[in-house]
Amino acid sequence: MKYSNSITKALLLAVSVGAAGAALAHHSFAQFDSSVQIFIEGRVASWSYTNPHSWLYIEALDEKGELQKWGFEGAAPIHAARQGVTGNTFKVGEKVKVIVSPIREEGRRAGTVCFVVKEDASIARPNDGTCDSIESIERWKSKGWLDSAKHLDKHPTAD
Numbered sequence: 001m002k003y004s005n006s007i008t009k010a011l012l013l014a015v016s017v018g019a020a021g022a023a024l025a026h027h028s029f030a031q032f033d034s035s036v037q038i039f040i041e042g043r044v045a046s047w048s049y050t051n052p053h054s055w056l057y058i059e060a061l062d063e064k065g066e067l068q069k070w071g072f073e074g075a076a077p078i079h080a081a082r083q084g085v086t087g088n089t090f091k092v093g094e095k096v097k098v099i100v101s102p103i104r105e106e107g108r109r110a111g112t113v114c115f116v117v118k119e120d121a122s123i124a125r126p127n128d129g130t131c132d133s134i135e136s137i138e139r140w141k142s143k144g145w146l147d148s149a150k151h152l153d154k155h156p157t158a159d
Helices: 005-026 077-084 135-140
Strands: 037-050 057-062 069-072 095-102 110-120 155-157
Touching: 005 057, 037 069, 057 095, 110 135
Parallel strands: 069 110
Antiparallel strands: 037 057, 037 095, 037 155, 057 069, 095 110
């Protein structure tokens, strides 16, 4: 059975629009509260440098003082690499300070990473499109938050 040229074009258009919609939905950051950043201090449990997003897992205390595993979504490896982040950037057991926009879902210990201060005081930026990490780093430094923040402190992303 032969399809007319217009039916073929319509089918291709429908598939393209559907794929674009799925891609946009996947890259939505609506699940994260980008109006606030939280300072979380802990030790690296694992670093997953994989597609479609990298994941940094740390062990840190929760509000009750109990050690919990936290998960932070980061950029895809190709994007993270452009920011100097590799599969070897984080080592298990390394102490880190992670600045994240938290997930909106109550009770989940998760978020999207903006930047990470490593044990040697270097800063890694495995972030995706949820924050401007260079601007955030400067803001945290200029406000003195990097030196004064305590575990689980929250700071607004705008004044």
